[in-house]
Amino acid sequence: MDHTRDEPWPVVLDEVTGALETLTAALDNIDDSAVLLHQVCQQVTRAVPGVDEATITLLTDGVATTAATTSDIAAALDRDQYDRGDGPCLRAARSGTVVRVSIADAAELWPGFAKDSAEAGFGSFLSAPLAVSEEHTGAVNCYSARSHGFAELDEKLLDLYTTAATAALRVHNRYQHAHNTAEQLRTALISRAVIDQAKGILMAMRRISADEAFTLLVEQSQRDNVKLRDLAARFITHATGVPPTP
DSSP, X not given: OOHHHHSOHHHHHXXXXXXXXHHHHHHHHOOOHHHHHHHHHHHHHHHSTTOOEEEEEEEETXXXXXXXXXXXXXXXXXXXXXXXXXXXHHHHHHHSSOEEEEHHHHHHHOHHHHHHHHHHTOOEEEEEEEEOSSSOEEEEEEEESSTTOOOHHHHHHHHHHHHHHHHHHHHHHHHHHHHHHHHHHHHHXXXXXXXXXXXXXXXXXXXXXXXXXXXXXXXXXXXXTOOHHHHHHHHHHHHHSSOOOO
C-alpha cells in the first residue's frame, strides 16, 4: 500500500505526533516500565498506517522475549522467530536497523516463519530497533495482513516513532534509577540512625565505647540471625518502651 497516495503527509504525521503525545503523557503518570512498553506497542498501531498487530521484543543477555503485544497471535509469531533463531524482529534487534519484508521475501529468508505467518493471516512485516536501556535492546515489530502492507514511508514513520520512543524510555529509566538510588540512600540513612541510637543506649548502659557497643550489636545480630537494623530497633524498643521512628 502506498500511503503517499492514500493519506497526505500532514495526516500521517499527525498520527505519529498524536501517538508520541500519548506516550509522553503516560511517562508522567506511569512508573511501571512494562506498562510503558505496552503503551509503545499500542501507540505504534496509530503511528504507522497499515499495522494490524504489534509486539515489542527485548534482548537480555542475548535471550529474546516479547515484552508487550497487541495480540496473542503476534506474540506466538515472535516466539516462532525466537525458536528458529532468526526473523524480522531478531534481525532488527540485533542489527540496529529497520527490517521491512513481504511474505514472499520472508518465504526465502525464513520459510518456516513465513508459513506460520501466512496461516495466521499476515503478509507483511516491519521491525525497527528499540534501545530501552543500556542493558536492554530490542525491536518494535509490526504485522500487516496485506501482502504489500508496508511501504518505504511506513519504514520512515516507524523509525521516527521508535527513535522518539527510545529517547522517552531512556529518560524514564534514568529517572527510575535515580529514584531507586534515592530510596536506597534513604533506607541506608534510616538504618544508620537506628543503629547509632542503639549504640548510644548500649554505651550508656554498659559504660563502653562506641566501637565496643557496635561489636556487641553485630555479635548479637549474628547469633540471632537477624539483620543489624532490625536487632537495633528491637533493642531500642525494649530499652525505652518506644519503637524508633522509621
